[in-house]
Amino acid sequence: MATTYLHNVVTLDGFIAKEDDDVGAMHDWYFSGDHSLQxxxxxxxxxxxxxxxxxxxxxxxxxxxxxxxxxxxxxxHLFDITNGWEGHAPASDHVVVVSHRPKPDGWHSEAPFHFVGSVQDGVALAQELAGEGEIGIASGNMGGQALELGLVDYVAMDLVPVIFGRGKPFFGSFSDGPLLLEDPDVVIAGEGVLHLRYPVRGRAQAARG
Incomplete structure (x- = not known):
């Protein structure tokens, strides 16, 4: 089984975007350095x-x-507000979109985007497609559901020194708490960002074999 991780950039008070989807300065660190990611x-x-x-x-x-x-x-929702990055996701060979609506008519038919109706089906298809790679699950409501369903091995956060006060929570409407994670196995202080990764108890040990 491919390793899965719930991931996003997040403010100090736990939000991935404002209520209107604006991310403000949250992602500035992605574009401010001199080391290319692609x-x-x-x-x-x-x-x-x-x-x-x-x-x-x-x-x-x-x-x-x-x-x-x-x-x-x-x-x-992420697909709609980004228009699926015009078929070119920042990372990954395939993108699985959890949606009750099909791919829009005429939208980049060649793009490796796959539409499924549930979180369970989405992660199952991702496991089929991943091969020896890993699976990144976007946080928010859909990612919170994956965590509730026990489908997440790690929680990875890029923590930025921003406070929104209100907005869209990293874990969406997750309600299956309290959930105790392990101590972080990744702690990297960047410029304008702190990278953290927490193993999910029980899941991460199994993923490591």
Whole structure:
């Protein structure tokens, strides 16, 4: 089974975006450095118009995560607000979109995006597609459901020194708590960001074999 991790950039008070989906300065660290995260930067327009370039302290960790990620699992809302990055996701060979609606008519038919109706089906398909790679699950409501269902091995956060006060929670509407995670096995202080990764008890040990 491929390793799964719930991941996103998150504010100090636990939000991944404002209520109107604006992320403010949360993602500035992704574009402020001099170390590229992608060998091919030709699709920068689909990712905000600027290539992903981070500072040295973040480069090895983030590049490694992106290189290992074979499949991304996202919700329909993220697909809609990004237009699926015009078929070119920042990381992963395949993207599974959890949605009750099909792929939009005429939308990038060649893109390796797969639409399924439930979180369980989404992660199951991701496991089929991942091969020897890993699976990144976007946090928020869909990711929180995956965590409740016991489908997440690690919780990975890029913690930024921003406070929103209100917004969209990292774990969405997760209600199956309290859930005790293990101590972080990744703690990397970057510039404008702190990278953290927490193993999910029971799940992570099994993923490590």
């Amino acid at each position: 060998d091919d930067e030709s699709h920068a327009d689909a990712h905000g118009g600027v290539p992903f370039r981070v500072f040295a302290a973040s480069a090895e960790y983030v590049r490694g995560m992106w290189d290992r990620q074979a499949v991304g699992v996202i919700g329909r």
